[in-house]
Amino acid sequence: MSTIYILWLRQLKRYFRSRSRIIGSLGQPILFLLALGYGLNPVFARAGEGNYFQFLAPGVIGMSIIFTSIFSGIEIIWDRQFGFLKETLVAPVSRLNIMIGRTLGGATVATMQGIVVFLISMIAGFRPDNWAMIPFVVLIMLLIALLFTALGTAIASLLEDMQGFQLIMNFLVMPLFFLSGSLFPLQGVPKILINIARFDPLSYGVDALRALLINTTHYGLALDVLVLSLVTTFFLFLGSYFFSKIQI
Amino acid sequence: MKIIEVKNLTKKFDEFVAVSNISFSVEAGEIFAFLGPNGAGKSTTIKMLTTLLKPTSGKILVNGSDPEKEADAVRCSFGIVFQDPSLDDELTAYENMEFHGVLYKVPKKIRRERMEHLLKLVELWDRKDNLVKEFSGGMKRRLEIARGLLHHPKILFLDEPTLGLDPQTRNHIWNYIQDLNKAEGITIFLTTHYMEEAEKIAGRIAIIDQGKIIALGSPEELKSKTKTSTLEEAFLALTGDIIREEKADSASMMRQNRRMWQR
Numbered sequence: 001m002s003t004i005y006i007l008w009l010r011q012l013k014r015y016f017r018s019r020s021r022i023i024g025s026l027g028q029p030i031l032f033l034l035a036l037g038y039g040l041n042p043v044f045a046r047a048g049e050g051n052y053f054q055f056l057a058p059g060v061i062g063m064s065i066i067f068t069s070i071f072s073g074i075e076i077i078w079d080r081q082f083g084f085l086k087e088t089l090v091a092p093v094s095r096l097n098i099m100i101g102r103t104l105g106g107a108t109v110a111t112m113q114g115i116v117v118f119l120i121s122m123i124a125g126f127r128p129d130n131w132a133m134i135p136f137v138v139l140i141m142l143l144i145a146l147l148f149t150a151l152g153t154a155i156a157s158l159l160e161d162m163q164g165f166q167l168i169m170n171f172l173v174m175p176l177f178f179l180s181g182s183l184f185p186l187q188g189v190p191k192i193l194i195n196i197a198r199f200d201p202l203s204y205g206v207d208a209l210r211a212l213l214i215n216t217t218h219y220g221l222a223l224d225v226l227v228l229s230l231v232t233t234f235f236l237f238l239g240s241y242f243f244s245k246i247q248i
Numbered sequence: 249m250k251i252i253e254v255k256n257l258t259k260k261f262d263e264f265v266a267v268s269n270i271s272f273s274v275e276a277g278e279i280f281a282f283l284g285p286n287g288a289g290k291s292t293t294i295k296m297l298t299t300l301l302k303p304t305s306g307k308i309l310v311n312g313s314d315p316e317k318e319a320d321a322v323r324c325s326f327g328i329v330f331q332d333p334s335l336d337d338e339l340t341a342y343e344n345m346e347f348h349g350v351l352y353k354v355p356k357k358i359r360r361e362r363m364e365h366l367l368k369l370v371e372l373w374d375r376k377d378n379l380v381k382e383f384s385g386g387m388k389r390r391l392e393i394a395r396g397l398l399h400h401p402k403i404l405f406l407d408e409p410t411l412g413l414d415p416q417t418r419n420h421i422w423n424y425i426q427d428l429n430k431a432e433g434i435t436i437f438l439t440t441h442y443m444e445e446a447e448k449i450a451g452r453i454a455i456i457d458q459g460k461i462i463a464l465g466s467p468e469e470l471k472s473k474t475k476t477s478t479l480e481e482a483f484l485a486l487t488g489d490i491i492r493e494e495k496a497d498s499a500s501m502m503r504q505n506r507r508m509w510q511r
Contacts, residue, residue, distance in 0.1 A: 002350050002353070003350065003351060005350075006346075006347055006350040006351065010336065010339065010347060013338070013339065013343070014336075014338045014339075017338055017379075018338070079336075082333065082336075082337060083330065083332050083333045083334035083335070084334055084335065084336045085334075086300065086330055086334045087330075087334040087335075087336075087348070088351065089299075089300060090298050090299065090300060090323060090326075090328055091323065091348075091351040091352060092320065092323040092324035092351075092352060092353070093323075093351055094320060247300060247301050247302060248295065248300045248301065
């Protein structure tokens with residue numbers, strides 16, 4: 001337990017100490033809320049689809065979580081380059097516990113980031129349908145964060161240095177976000193998009209957030225939670241497996 | 249009792265043979281030095297002993313367990329000071345120590361006492377609340393050693409621990425390590441490029457070159473075998489005086505390229 005706690009604490013300390021990272025990672029969601037939320041709201045309304053800003057905010061919350069959590073997972077590459085990874089890998093604690101501590105830390109950070117973006121969207125005019133649902137919203141955020149931190153850990157365990165980082169951003173994180181239905185309703189879009197979104201875990205995450213925040217859902221909340229839980233469990237196992245195989 | 253046993257150990261990175269069929273053993277409580285030019289295979293051997301790297305072939309027993317199959321048991325038995333940095337730059341000196349102490353399950357009271365004692369030993373107590381990234385190279389090195397000594401394992405691996413430190417600090421640190429060895433019977437496995445250090449503190453010395461052990465014995469034995477008067481001369485007589493830097497670099501480059509995508 002103390003191992004998991006100290007690794008969790010480390011992730012949090014690192015996060016709060018890098019102010020530039022916090023501010024930098026808030027810039028993007030704000031931009032999306034302003035440019036897309038305010039910009040496309042009138043078009044959306046004219047098409048008879050209602051309030052786009054309300055629709056978009058959960059998607060942007062999902063975006064900030066996936067970016068922060070994959071980034072937290074990927075941090076292993078930094079630790080490897082700066083040598084700190086060795087220190088944890090030779091310690092007399094199981095690698096599973098190291099992986100769990102790190103992942104919980106990364107997921108906590110990403111969830112906090114999600115909450116901050118939620119508050120920002122409130123300032124910008126977002127209103128949830130039902131305040132009583134907020135604790136469940138936070139739980140869903142945590143689930144999304146765990147899922148993608150574990151995925152980031154799995155990927156980072158396979159990479160030797162930062163050269164692969166751009167590749168991951170462009171071919172994994174960006175598609176996961178843009179094709180997830182975070183930005184557009186999945187009803188009525190071409191079939192290929194629907195099918196791609198079906199295999200994107202973030203689709204279910206954002207859908208669950210929408211179900212709880214604005215009472216609209218594509219897959220249904222039960223299916224969302226089921227898929228998220230299963231995929232999270234799978235990635236946690238995958239991440240632990242790859243992490244346990246790291247050689248230096 | 250043999251605390252480390254190595255038989256016919258080989259490590260290949262693709263075609264490059266980093267460690268070639270070496271065998272040796274270390275007695276419990278002894279100070280054993282591993283000397284060799286750059287790229288001779290010292291660090292690779294230590295990585296295999298400490299579960300960080302899997303051998304290509306051969307057998308290792310560390311405190312009676314196989315690092316490959318019983319990694320957790322082996323990890324409980326040793327501590328290590330790495331050759332290259334392994335601190336968290338975003339944490340303070342004190343937090344780095346604390347992190348290590350918790351990972352190694354040193355009880356809180358003992359942990360706090362030792363942390364103070366060790367940080368004073370390496371003269372970093374006044375700077376304990378500074379972030380490590382503000383430290384100079386020498387300060388980081390000192391912190392690294394203090395951290396490695398925080399828990400008292402059965403075996404302590406020191407991979408060029410005193411590289412880049414001034415003679416005063418080196419002296420302090422070696423005295424402390426010798427005391428630890430005597431008082432608690434901790435086995436010390438060290439590598440260094442400072443021959444006079446090895447001569448002074450090591451009971452037995454293995455000289456490794458191009459992945460092979462070319463000589464093994466006490467400093468006196470090595471000197472009389474080569475008919476030289478200092479260990480440095482013995483070392484040069486055994487390994488020749490060609491500089492090996494180039495080879496080591498291309499080998500680690502190769503390793504890096506190969507391992508970027510696959511494992």
